[in-house]
Each structure stands twice: as structure tokens, then as C-alpha cells.
Amino acid sequence: GAGVSQSPSNKVTEKGKDVELRCDPISGHTALYWYRQSLGQGLEFLIYFQGNSAPDKSGLPSDRFSAERTGGSVSTLTIQRTQQEDSAVYLCASSLRKAGGPNTGELFFGEGSRLTVL
């Protein structure tokens, strides 16, 4: 499809296990964002990738969280030794940044990956 694709859509895991969440951004989009949303809460920024620049990791809640973006396209968010408080919907978004100009700000979001840690 033409939109942001995330997988898996649902993931149930046991406390202490590692999980990987995948995001396929819109083709050609240079910026990629990860957010998470706990039940009934707002969106919490996690990490932001822009082209070949160093990612903005300022939102990662602990060193158990990491993310990679390979080849400037697909991104994987990894959560090690999952805890129950990690249960949330993890949302990925991408946007197209025009070189030399301001980012238009239009982020296109995927449907999210719902993570449940038992």
C-alpha cells in the first residue's frame, strides 16, 4: 500500500522477553518517527530519524529501548527485557522533508503495533 505499514499489529509477550516492532515508511519519505501511546494517554515521542543525520533519541524511556533505520527506509524498534509498563500502542510516522526548507510538518502515521506484556 501507499501508507505507513507497521507489523505486527498485535503482539503479546511475557515479561522479560525481547520484542521487535517494524515500520515501513512511505516510499521516499526521509524522516521517520516512533511514538507510543499508553491506554487513555497522549502520544509520547520516542525517537526521530532524519536522513543520514544522527537520530534524536531524547524520548527513549530507558536503555532497554533502541531503534535502527536501515538504508534510510525500514525501521525496527527493539524493546529488551520487556516490562508490564511497556504495554502500549507503538506508532510510527514518516514525513517528507524538503531539502533546504522547513519541514512541512505533515506526518503520516501507521495504524500502530499494540504491545501487551503479561
Place this chain on the structure above:
Amino acid sequence: DAKTTQPPSMDCAEGRAANLPCNHSTISGNEYVYWYRQIHSQGPQYIIHGLKNNETNEMASLIITEDRKSSTLILPHATLRDTAVYYCIVRRGSQGNLIFGKGTKLSVKP
């Protein structure tokens, strides 16, 4: 980025205009005002953004005060499908990050 203040909730009658306010009194000259909304169980959706001038698109209108310290998102004819949480965000144009606040929960009622 400058912070924004929005009412936690609002009601609107179907077919009426919904006017959602946002205060951003510490906004800087190079910061844009963005609006997104999130319908239940979906990812957020971009609505509109602006710098100084009022903006209009097929979804909504954005009215920014002359001093840029506040703005209003207008949905001219609200429908039940417009029930969502609406987020007002200010951000520097060259900065990639987008920080969401708590937003306004708009309930459109028949």
C-alpha cells in the same frame, strides 16, 4: 518548542461549526502552528498548519491572531465522524520533532 494550552474537552452539535482554541503565548517567530487529530483507535491525522496568515483547506480553517499568541481551528460543519482528540502543536520549521500535548477531546453530538 513553545508549549500549548487547550481545553480538555468540548461539545459541538452536528452541523454546527466547531471552534477549537489553542493558546501558545511563548511562540517564537520561526515556529509554526500545527493541528492534528486522532480518532479513536487510529493513528493521528494531519489537519492543517500555518505561520502567520490564516489558512484554509478542505478539512478546516486555521485562524491565527495577529500577535500569534493564540489560534483557533474551525471545522465549519461538524459531523459525528469529527469526534476525536484534536492536538495543537507549535514547532520550529527546521526541527523535525513533533511533540504532542494532551489535546482537546471534541464530541460531536446529534
